[in-house]
Amino acid sequence: MTPLPIANPELVFRTDGEEGLLFDPETGQIIYLNETAAFIYGLLDGKHSREQIIGLLMQKYDILDREVAQNDLDAMLQDMHEANLIGETA
Secondary structure, eight states, X not given: OOOOEEEOTTSEEXXXXXXXXXXXXXXXXXXXXXXXXXXXXHTTBTTSOXXXXXXXXXXXXXXXXXXXXXHHHHHHHHHHHHTTSEEEOO
């Protein structure tokens, strides 16, 4: 089974309208997410596959080119992974 992206369970995620924020209770750090990042982060529940997230991004933002959506998602997930904001299911 392919691992699924999942939000870091140690962080608190909240949305404020379309945008979001992550709070790390251990460090007190707050990370602000723009609309797209908050939308993606909300889907990182370990149930949505990369392909499902791409489809939802294409729908929500009227993206016609699947490759553009894939590249944007991959870049976002890579940045989030490097910042320890996400992981993967086993």
